[in-house]
Amino acid sequence: MVSEKARLRIVIVGAGLGGISAAISCALAGHQVTVLESAKELAEVGAGLQITPNGTCLLKKWELPESIWAAAAVPTVLSVHRYKGDILAREEGFDKNIVKKYGSPFVDLHRVDMQQALYTRATDLGVVFHLGERVSSVEQAQVHPSVRTLAGHEFSGDLIVAADGLWSKCREEFLKVKDSPLPTGDLAYRIVLTLDQIKDPKLQAWVANPEVHFWIGPGAHAVGYSLRAGNMYNIVLLVPDTLPDGVSKDAGNIEEMRKLFQDWDPILTSFLDEITSVEKWKLMHRPELAHWVNDQSNLVFLGDACHPMLPYLAQGANSSLEDGAVLGGLLGKLISKKQLPYALKRYESLRKSRGDAIVRETFKQRHDFHLQNGSEQEARDKLFLEQLGKPLKGPFPSRWTCPEVQPWLYGYDAYKEVDRSYAESPFPEK
Numbered sequence: 001m002v003s004e005k006a007r008l009r010i011v012i013v014g015a016g017l018g019g020i021s022a023a024i025s026c027a028l029a030g031h032q033v034t035v036l037e038s039a040k041e042l043a044e045v046g047a048g049l050q051i052t053p054n055g056t057c058l059l060k061k062w063e064l065p066e067s068i069w070a071a072a073a074v075p076t077v078l079s080v081h082r083y084k085g086d087i088l089a090r091e092e093g094f095d096k097n098i099v100k101k102y103g104s105p106f107v108d109l110h111r112v113d114m115q116q117a118l119y120t121r122a123t124d125l126g127v128v129f130h131l132g133e134r135v136s137s138v139e140q141a142q143v144h145p146s147v148r149t150l151a152g153h154e155f156s157g158d159l160i161v162a163a164d165g166l167w168s169k170c171r172e173e174f175l176k177v178k179d180s181p182l183p184t185g186d187l188a189y190r191i192v193l194t195l196d197q198i199k200d201p202k203l204q205a206w207v208a209n210p211e212v213h214f215w216i217g218p219g220a221h222a223v224g225y226s227l228r229a230g231n232m233y234n235i236v237l238l239v240p241d242t243l244p245d246g247v248s249k250d251a252g253n254i255e256e257m258r259k260l261f262q263d264w265d266p267i268l269t270s271f272l273d274e275i276t277s278v279e280k281w282k283l284m285h286r287p288e289l290a291h292w293v294n295d296q297s298n299l300v301f302l303g304d305a306c307h308p309m310l311p312y313l314a315q316g317a318n319s320s321l322e323d324g325a326v327l328g329g330l331l332g333k334l335i336s337k338k339q340l341p342y343a344l345k346r347y348e349s350l351r352k353s354r355g356d357a358i359v360r361e362t363f364k365q366r367h368d369f370h371l372q373n374g375s376e377q378e379a380r381d382k383l384f385l386e387q388l389g390k391p392l393k394g395p396f397p398s399r400w401t402c403p404e405v406q407p408w409l410y411g412y413d414a415y416k417e418v419d420r421s422y423a424e425s426p427f428p429e430k
Contacts, residue, residue, distance in 0.1 A: 009157035018303030018320030019163030025328020048234030050314035053102035083217025085265035181284035297341035329418035
């Protein structure tokens with residue numbers, strides 16, 4: 001807990017997972033935190049989240065309410081299927097193996113459950129939320145930076161944290177140019193089915209007994225996993241983008257969607273037959289941001305505002321949690337406000353290289369999961385099958401269980417990284 005002379009007034013723009021995580025971490029460090037959110041209520045769009053050990057270790061450290069663990073589904077198996085259903089990779093006892101290796105679980109959560117648990121913890125810590133406040137401008141030049149909203153309100157402090165997502169207004173203000181996200185060429189169909197919507201007993205058993213299943217095929221792949229302790233099923237279909245330019249989300253045509261997967265595994269197509277409505281989302285990305293901190297050291301970026309991630313490794317949410325933890329952890333080391341520039345520079349050095357590297361790794365996973373039928377796909381499948389039922393050797397086509405990539409992703413402890421870095425090089429006392 002910082003002393004009074006080091007206590008910052010922090011304004012966080014965005015109440016997504018990254019913004020609230022930063023709010024919790026900064027509040028635990030002893031700072032005064034205000035969060036601005038453009039939505040009038042906290043009801044996150046989307047559905048399932050896969051929270052890997054690098055994320056769950058933070059949820060435990062932040063002492064989130066027990067409701068979040070009751071709402072989780074813990075997958076016992078992770079499988080990769082060829083798109084017609086054949087098993088390419090399968091890890092039994094996935095839940096136990098993960099905890100043994102990393103000391104924290106891999107859980108599947110509904111995004112709303114996650115956000116509400118974070119919000120509850122933040123408010124318990126005294127974080128103040130202002131909903132329905134869309135940012136119109138950011139003033140960085142003055143001693144105390146400020147944010148003005150479309151409602152005409154102004155919020156100032158010692159530090160502005162830009163956690164306003166893929167369509168970040170703060171990023172636009174920082175770069176002084178219109179900076180729209182770029183299409184990746186893919187879109188996602190996002191589907192949630194409750195147990196009572198599913199009539200087939202075989203499918204009900206899939207939902208009630210949580211596992212993670214990937215189906216990988218030419219130019220597309222699907223992932224399915226249970227939510228809410230096995231009472232809900234989440235499916236994401238990743239396919240070539242057919243949305244018009246300028247349209248980021250639209251209602252999906254169910255028959256069009258089913259046609260894309262008509263020759264796939266009957267288990268998957270049976271789930272798709274249960275669907276009565278679906279939405280499709282254009283998957284977007286951004287070029288790497290050269291710097292995450294402005295020259296005045298009073299504006300800092302985190303999460304999708306600086307490193308948006310494709311969903312192919314489920315690290316978008318987890319990396320945002322890491323950002324928030326590292327930022328708050330470093331700001332908890334301050335002895336005076338004069339050290340803020342050093343803390344922000346350290347945050348960028350600790351987080352930027354990892355965030356950008358994860359972004360690059362997601363594109364590699366997309367490539368390996370979406371191979372067209374042919375020699376490269378056959379070589380990939382051979383590599384899968386040669387290790388089926390055996391201890392894995394890297395590099396492995398599925399980074400979810402790759403013995404080289406998985407430890408790098410899941411073994412990261414944000415607070416340990418902060419303590420290690422600070423012990424090696426404390427902030428100058430001036």
